[in-house]
Amino acid sequence: MQKNITIIGTGAYGTALANVLADKGNNVVMYGVVEQQVDDISINHMNQSFFRDLKLNENIQATMDFVASLEKAEYIVLGVPTKALPSVLKDLSKYLKKEVVIINTAKGIDEQDVDLLSKYIINTLQPTRYLKGYCGLYGPSIASEVASREPTYVNIASNDIELAKEVCDVFTNEYFFAKPSNDLPACEISAALKNVIAIAAGMIDESGLGDNAHASLLTYGLNEIYKIAKVFGAKHDSFTNYATMGDLVLTASSKKSRNYTFGRMIVQENSAKKAREDCDFTVEGVGTCEVANKILDKYHVESKLFKVMYEIIYQNKAPKALLQALFTL
Ligand SMILES: NC(=O)C1=CN([C@@H]2O[C@H](COP(=O)(O)OP(=O)(O)OC[C@H]3O[C@@H](n4cnc5c(N)ncnc54)[C@H](OP(=O)(O)O)[C@@H]3O)[C@@H](O)[C@H]2O)C=CC1
Numbered sequence: 619m620q621k622n623i624t625i626i627g628t629g630a631y632g633t634a635l636a637n638v639l640a641d642k643g644n645n646v647v648m649y650g651v652v653e654q655q656v657d658d659i660s661i662n663h664m665n666q667s668f669f670r671d672l673k674l675n676e677n678i679q680a681t682m683d684f685v686a687s688l689e690k691a692e693y694i695v696l697g698v699p700t701k702a703l704p705s706v707l708k709d710l711s712k713y714l715k716k717e718v719v720i721i722n723t724a725k726g727i728d729e730q731d732v733d734l735l736s737k738y739i740i741n742t743l744q745p746t747r748y749l750k751g752y753c754g755l756y757g758p759s760i761a762s763e764v765a766s767r768e769p770t771y772v773n774i775a776s777n778d779i780e781l782a783k784e785v786c787d788v789f790t791n792e793y794f795f796a797k798p799s800n801d802l803p804a805c806e807i808s809a810a811l812k813n814v815i816a817i818a819a820g821m822i823d824e825s826g827l828g829d830n831a832h833a834s835l836l837t838y839g840l841n842e843i844y845k846i847a848k849v850f851g852a853k854h855d856s857f858t859n860y861a862t863m864g865d866l867v868l869t870a871s872s873k874k875s876r877n878y879t880f881g882r883m884i885v886q887e888n889s890a891k892k893a894r895e896d897c898d899f900t901v902e903g904v905g906t907c908e909v910a911n912k913i914l915d916k917y918h919v920e921s922k923l924f925k926v927m928y929e930i931i932y933q934n935k936a937p938k939a940l941l942q943a944l945f946t947l
């Protein structure tokens with residue numbers, strides 16, 4: 619059955635998911651803060667800031683009017699980066715007037731409480747009494763490929779598995795396949811932390827260490843992610859699904875990944891500081907690396923990989939420290 623869905627954010631992923639949902643026959647309204655993107659979607663049925671000449675589903679509407687965008691919403695997809703969530707949630711708390719299911723796609727960790735992003739979102743919206751349910755959507759899904767309607771599998775994770783199944787039905791179409799998971803901590807912690815491993819993988823590959831080293835890093839990284847996710851109640855069984863292993867393999871191997879590309883820039887410029895200054899695209903792994911280190915401290919977890927990545931990104935340690943930490947005796 620046709621659902622009314624609002625997507626917050628007219629960036630790469632919000633737009634890709636709008637296409638998925640509209641192709642399924644849902645009514646999709648996007649809310650954006652960038653006029654050029656909103657107009658491009660509404661008038662030209664394109665979002666050329668991200669997808670050049672790709673034609674989007676013509677039924678997608680876009681607006682800069684937040685209140686109007688929420689009017690009919692039954693489901694709200696949060697399609698903004700983690701750092702934008704506080705302001706989006708503040709606005710939602712103010713303007714929500716009917717019950718909605720929230721589907722978050724931001725890959726991050728709550729920096730303030732050093733805790734799950736889902737907990738932060740739920741705790742912020744619960745007092746409104748309009749939060750009907752919460753899910754996270756995670757998996758190996760580069761936005762441009764999703765927008766081009768290339769086959770993609772993701773997990774919809776929720777503490778309420780029946781809700782996860784319902785939301786999977788809302789998203790699944792002939793090229794986008796959503797599978798339910800009841801392990802929200804595994805999916806969301808892994809979705810966030812894999813971006814740091816992707817930066818490390820970009821560094822390893824740009825250093826010319828070879829495919830063996832690349833695969834070894836991913837194996838090591840997945841184990842380190844599990845060690846940290848366990849703190850939040852993640853189950854080991856969940857570490858072979860799309861949101862965990864799948865997204866790590868993709869993001870840490872694809873030249874289309876911004877985190878991986880940023881890792882390569884660090885080695886090219888021989889400085890994470892310089893790479894950060896030159897980087898004009900969203901790289902969630904940078905912020906996540908800092909919170910990951912707060913988790914290590916708070917919960918007394920050891921991780922050589924996350925520690926050295928913090929030193930490289932935030933303490934100006936030379937990029938070669940990664941190789942010394944992982945590939946020397
Ligand atoms: N791109 C991808 O392949 C995938 C991304 N994700 C995740 O999705 C999240 C969003 O990423 P992505 O779409 O790529 O990011 P982008 O940088 O492409 O787009 C983010 C969009 O959100 C806008 N925005 C920022 N603040 C607000 C706000 N307060 N209200 C409304 N819109 C706002 C930005 O505007 P402005 O430019 O002005 O800041 C921009 O249009 C990230 O957490 C990412 O990890 C998940 C899977 C795949």
Ligand SMILES: O=C(CO)COP(=O)(O)O
Nearest residue numbers: 757758759760875876877
């Ligand atoms: O999370 C992603 C794919 O699943 C997108 O990765 P990047 O943010 O590194 O481009």
